[in-house]
Amino acid sequence: MDLCIPWILAYMIDNIISKKNIKEIYLWGILMIICSFIGVFANIYANRNASAVGRDVTNNIRNDLYKKVSMLSSSQIDYFGVNSLISRLTTDTNNIHRTICVMQRLGVRAPILLIGGVIITLTLDPVLTFILILIMPFIAFVIYFISKRGVTLYMNLQKSIDNLVRVIRENITGVKVIKSLSKTDYERKRFDKVNKNVINNDTTANIVMSLNQPIVNILFNCGLVLVILVGAYRVQSKAIQVGVIVAFLSYFTIILTAMKSVTKLFILYFKANASAIRISEILNIEDNLDIDEEDLNIQNTYKKWNKKDLDADLIKENQKIENIHKESTYHIQFKNVTFSYNKNIPVVKNISFELKKGESLGIIGPIGSGKTTIMMLLMGFYKADEGQILINNVDINDIKKSELRNMFGSVFQNDYLFSKTIYENIDFGRDIDGEDIVRAAKATQAMNFINQKEAKFDENISQSGNNLSGGQKQRIFLSRALASNPEILILDYACSALDFKTDRLLRESLKKYYKNTTKIIIESRINSIKNCTKIMVLDKGNVVGYGKHEDLIKSCEIYSEINKIQNGDL
Template sequence: MKTIISYIKPELKRMIWGLSIKFVGTIMDLCIPWILAYMIDNIISKRDIKQIYLWGLLMVVCATIGVFANVYANRNAAAVGRDVTCNLRYDLYKKINTLSSSQIDYFTVPSLISRLTTDTNNIHRTICIMQRLGVRAPILLIGGIMITLTLDPVLTFILILIMPFIAFFISFISKRGVSLYMSLQKSIDSLVRVIRENITGVKVIKAFSKADYERERFYRVNKDVSEKDTTASMVMSLNQPIVNILFNLGLVLVVVVGAYRVEKGAIQVGVIVAFLSYFTIILTAMKSVTKLFIMYFKAEASAIRVSEILEVEKDLDIEDVDMGKTNLKNSCKSEYHIQFKNVAFSYNKKSDAIKNISFEIKTGDSLGIIGPIGSGKSTIILLLMGFYKIDEGEILINGVNIDDMNKAELRNMFGVVFQNDYLFSKSIYENIDLGRNLPDEEIKKAAISAQAMDFIDQSEYGFQKIISQKGNNLSGGQKQRVLLARAFAGNPEILLLDDASSALDFKTDMRLRESILENYKATTKIIIDSRINSIKKCSKIMVLDGGQIVGYGDHEELLKSCPMYFEINEIQNGDL
């Protein structure tokens, strides 16, 4: 909660001003029943029309001031809530972008989406309602009790007598609020995950006729959310009926005792009328207080979840520039451009994804990586780019450990195509440039090198053709060529291609390899592929199996020394 409060502090002046206006409006509302009681007991009995009009006008003035003051205060509260939540959501989004891959794996993407949307919305609603009711309800409650004391202490004592019972039940019921709403938010995380999977994989679901199965899976998680929401709402909603019962019992006692005191001449009829009005005001205020409790506990659960993200320590310095890190431009030169020295890494810290990985690549050379699924091929480039911290060993670029480098500068060295890469719903040009403001010549050169100009020229919009989200209006080969053009653009120092040509036909793939060799001779290249023909011309080839190197050398050497490589080659070239 301290983190969330830090976002509210800059808005304190506006909040105090709005709350002051709200205070004035609430006082005006409290004055109306008192004026009515005074008129009944002291003005109407005199039958003085001028006095009746005068005090009636005073009631109208109080009501008008109350209305305008409350409307203005509510608008101010909405503006404060909007600005606080806008800043909070922006910083939360910014922090999510700086989380390391391991931290994202820990929190999970559906949970991050839920925290960025549902949780911030809960906080927004609470900030707004706290300003609208957080001042008005207590003032009506306390002010109503204080005014009734001036009317008749005996009747007020009945009101005060039931307050401890109300406070006890509210406190008792609300204790479970945070835990219930925390559990609810976790279920919402699961719901978001299932929805994302269903929307993303809708073609697969339809292809395998699994719509009924997915509906059942969604029904289960949706039912879980519904049941937990119902449980939390039922528990918290017990506050209001209990308050109503206790207050209505008090109201009956007020009427009975008040009638008895009127009969004895201790009070006048106007006092009873005013007291009943104040009783209604106090009852409404108590209902508002119980609503505030429900909103507060719901927001507290959300605030805890949001604070977890905002307060998490940086695992990797994604964008800090002046952190005493090595400047890559001034780093020492080494015989090798890239070095892995006995590198070991585990995602779950139980079983190694890779272990004892050692290799060297000189500037301009290329390394091909091949191996079965799950052998750790993609892990190597993720570690090289610093997305995860290695458990053992060293990774060096130009003789400098990547842990000593600024990660923003480190990643500017790379042009990369990941195995499951992403295209944005922007133009082809914008997807290749990706906000780097590259010259048009470089964009075109990259597209030519990626063999993408044939389908770009065929479109009437050329580079300005809009790609739908995830590239759904492009074929698999066209997607990969746009992604390759993005990697080539900017003349990267190191090129990482992870299964980047799997959707290309053999002829296009061959032209692509020739283009890379011709246009990026000075670029160090790491190419992961399942086809030997795509990596056979690499300077060195590394064969992985079970996270370990089982073969290392050029194509001819591996055919003689590595049985696995020889077998793959025989199968793919049709000799078996």
């Protein structure tokens, strides 16, 4: 419609006005108005559809990206960084959304105006069109030369945004520490420095990319001057009529607008392309811990088979599986396991131990000795560099990740509560029987404070559990770990905020109600682990003591020294 209106105007000037027929002028004028209305309503319809497509596509991308991020291994999360992942899920997907919407509008409209305008001007006057075409290669070269730097500039911008997200996240999370040390001004300066870096990168990218438009304007205006000069000469020589010049100037303006739109598209494209590369890095990364469906471990295969439907061959295979489980003396086995986060200096070296079902292992040692790393390796968050980890005589690398994690109930050193009710935080979408949740809460002594709440289990927990004390939060963490009746229970400094009485009652409950659960307890207090079946003492990633409490007092110097300090003998 935009292309039709100048042509109608030129026709009216050159052919209709000279007839002095007012009705015919009105008729063609009404036709121009109709074209305008069609253009407006069609444009609104197209924009609505473009927005809907952009919304749905970005929604799918964001969902796929979130799903992939949630399936990344711990080493992959360490590699990308939490802040970068947040930025990719927010800023980068927004860049994609904006570009998809604009590409559908201007990306369709601009080429139609550009190519259609050139074609129609050819029908009006090829000589003037040649002037227009003559400047096109110069414009294309400028756009290409400037825009090719876009990806690098916008990649640098996104990296600086990652850094900004990191600082914001650190400051908000550690706001109490900052205030207690009176370092608010210091953190403001640090934020200001990072924020200025984002502004500088954004400014640099925008300045470079925005050079396109003024240079394109200069070239087009030079071409416009030539069109007017040559057009005036051709009108004077009666090669063309005045209406052609008027129409040509209109088409020149339309083509100029289209070229500006193309320039804007290039800027958006390179910005979105930088974001798309970052998103694709996540979506295309291989899961380095999971396995294909056909490679499910023996245990999963055994669970899925229906004995009634087995043929003779499957019955033999089933018997073989049962024999393996019968021969499996140990529930958990570490065989000479070595691991390094940076693949250079090992964090744990040649770790070996064995636990039967229902036994407990206490792990103690100085900070940085590798205690938590052992837990991470057992749960499959990281893959051992050397050695083997077995559960029920099956290598954990041969167990589907979701099945492996379902074996565990765990409380991490820095666990997290969500803005939900107490019940929802314990159940956590697992559809656990209510009796199991109550039993877990009783075992962890959580019922003592839950019963004091007005809404009991339906009491809402604020963000990060700010309306609960440290001990109350830990008891909910412990309840969440025990509620699913896990095969293996891992407690990583899970009782540090509990008083001695609650700690003792918890140990007694674990022994009484969860005696078939294999337990691994990481602690700094000897009293919390001295009754474990076995105790492992770590120092600089090495096992320096292994055995029962009484034996380690005599044979392990580090353990004996810790015991003396904690019991007031030193």
